[in-house]
Amino acid sequence: MADRYLTFATTGPGRFLTRHLGLPQPAQLHRHSPEHPTLDGELLLLTAGKSTYPADLPTLLTSAGHTIASTTHHPTAVVLDATAVTDVETLSEVHTALHPVVREVAENGRVVILGSPPDPADHHQAAAQQALEGFVRSLAKELGRGRTATLVRVTGPIATAEPTLRFLLSPKSAYVTGQIIQTGPAETLAAPADWDRPLAGRTALVTGAARGIGEAVAEVLTRDGATVTLLDVPSAQQDLTRVAGRLGGSALPLDITAPDAGDRIAAALPDGRLDILVHNAGITRDRKLANMARERWTSVLDVNLAAVLATTDALLKAGAFSPGGRIIATASIAGIAGNAGQTNYAASKAGIVGLVRSLAPRALAEHGVTVNAVAPGFIETRMTAAVPLLIREAGRRMNSLGQGGLPVDVAETTSWLAQGGVNGQTVRVCGQSLLGS
Ligand SMILES: NC(=O)c1ccc[n+]([C@@H]2O[C@H](COP(=O)([O-])OP(=O)(O)OC[C@H]3O[C@@H](n4cnc5c(N)ncnc54)[C@H](O)[C@@H]3O)[C@@H](O)[C@H]2O)c1
Numbered sequence: 001m002a003d004r005y006l007t008f009a010t011t012g013p014g015r016f017l018t019r020h021l022g023l024p025q026p027a028q029l030h031r032h033s034p035e036h037p038t039l040d041g042e043l044l045l046l047t048a049g050k051s052t053y054p055a056d057l058p059t060l061l062t063s064a065g066h067t068i069a070s071t072t073h074h075p076t077a078v079v080l081d082a083t084a085v086t087d088v089e090t091l092s093e094v095h096t097a098l099h100p101v102v103r104e105v106a107e108n109g110r111v112v113i114l115g116s117p118p119d120p121a122d123h124h125q126a127a128a129q130q131a132l133e134g135f136v137r138s139l140a141k142e143l144g145r146g147r148t149a150t151l152v153r154v155t156g157p158i159a160t161a162e163p164t165l166r167f168l169l170s171p172k173s174a175y176v177t178g179q180i181i182q183t184g185p186a187e188t189l190a191a192p193a194d195w196d197r198p199l200a201g202r203t204a205l206v207t208g209a210a211r212g213i214g215e216a217v218a219e220v221l222t223r224d225g226a227t228v229t230l231l232d233v234p235s236a237q238q239d240l241t242r243v244a245g246r247l248g249g250s251a252l253p254l255d256i257t258a259p260d261a262g263d264r265i266a267a268a269l270p271d272g273r274l275d276i277l278v279h280n281a282g283i284t285r286d287r288k289l290a291n292m293a294r295e296r297w298t299s300v301l302d303v304n305l306a307a308v309l310a311t312t313d314a315l316l317k318a319g320a321f322s323p324g325g326r327i328i329a330t331a332s333i334a335g336i337a338g339n340a341g342q343t344n345y346a347a348s349k350a351g352i353v354g355l356v357r358s359l360a361p362r363a364l365a366e367h368g369v370t371v372n373a374v375a376p377g378f379i380e381t382r383m384t385a386a387v388p389l390l391i392r393e394a395g396r397r398m399n400s401l402g403q404g405g406l407p408v409d410v411a412e413t414t415s416w417l418a419q420g421g422v423n424g425q426t427v428r429v430c431g432q433s434l435l436g437s
Contacts, residue, residue: 026402027146041076042069048093049084140178148177155184167416175409178432200225208281210236216407262314304348325369337435360424377430401431
């Protein structure tokens with residue numbers, strides 16, 4: 001379903017009218033394409049307090065293809081190293097650094113602030129670092145014109161943050177804004193030989209891949225070099241075979257709620273090993289709790305949560321993951337903010353956030369596998385096209401970018417999480433939805 005408001009609002013008359021009527025002013029987002037793989041323009045590198053990485057950070061940014069600006073004229077990205085902010089005084093240097101340049105940031109530009117995790121043993125440092133969270137969330141709401149702001153809390157060497165910085169400082173992160181992401185620990189990193197095909201030689205399995213977000217995930221993982229097995233219910237076999245054929249992957253028709261789903265996945269893997277598992281399959285069966293028959297509860301919890309737990313456990317137990325394996329599950333902003341008529345769905349998706357938080361450190365310690373989640377907001381798919389017009393319009397506009405995301409936005413985020421450098425994170429792909437922000 002085309003977003004006609006977005007198309008109109010980005011014309012000359014549309015811009016004029018929306019500005020004068022005080023209506024949302026979404027910008028056309030620049031997404032990744034082979035012709036447009038990078039943010040065009042210079043990157044401004046600033047510090048608040050003393051930089052923790054005076055040599056390593058410029059080297060990393062330069063090797064990632066950025067030209068570090070010598071002037072403040074229309075940078076396409078601003079990176080502010082605030083990792084050494086330890087008190088209210090050094091925090092004020094964030095204002096000093098960004099106040100003169102923020103207006104200058106180009107359309108579709110990026111502001112990335114590097115912070116440190118709040119230190120439980122130092123309440124001044126913790127206060128100042130937590131302050132960056134409120135700062136970034138507010139700035140992301142102010143920026144407009146397709147510009148985004150993100151806080152990256154760095155743990156360990158800056159090299160661990162490289163996949164994250166490459167993602168955030170590229171068109172691939174067009175719909176990710178207002179987020180707080182912690183990178184590290186160091187053992188989550190496996191720098192690729194070729195950053196243009198960072199998943200080369202890796203095998204991936206994507207559930208719910210016959211259409212929608214799952215299809216886009218399979219496509220982007222393939223573009224990034226992975227060999228993909230696409231799984232979906234047997235009734236979707238025709239679509240599944242078509243998509244698998246188009247991508248050169250293999251199709252696995254299987255209901256993930258089947259009691260032996262984990263074993264059947266393990267048996268279907270090329271060479272019996274798996275590097276990347278994307279739990280994307282999901283369903284909704286909406287009703288207010290008072291009207292919700294038990295079947296609606298169990299079917300949603302079975303597909304969205306119980307099957308994710310069961311297949312993850314089975315594959316970890318079978319030793320199916322190679323070291324450096326990645327598990328990426330799919331939550332939802334409904335699981336973070338709650339949504340009327342979705343007690344079942346929101347419970348299942350909040351369960352995913354709990355699963356990720358708990359399993360991530362153990363899966364890394366015991367299997368060398370990272371566990372993260374994406375939490376999509378309003379994404380333009382068949383699922384959301386079926387939503388009544390007024391609710392759909394509200395869903396599209398109620399975020400800082402004033403528009404719905406595309407399946408590819410979730411797919412790009414998934415591919416970045418598959419590259420490593422992060423563990424235990426739930427990253428919202430929601431244009432900073434006002435729900436649960
Ligand atoms: N579209 C959105 O706005 C949005 C927002 C938040 C979260 N999500 C989540 O993203 C994921 C994908 O959503 P989508 O919009 O692409 O949905 P979709 O309905 O278009 O696709 C879901 C796919 O999962 C498959 N599936 C369902 N049950 C299955 C089972 N038991 N075994 C195997 N496959 C099964 C379906 O056949 C379908 O192909 C879901 O987990 C959904 O909850 C979507």
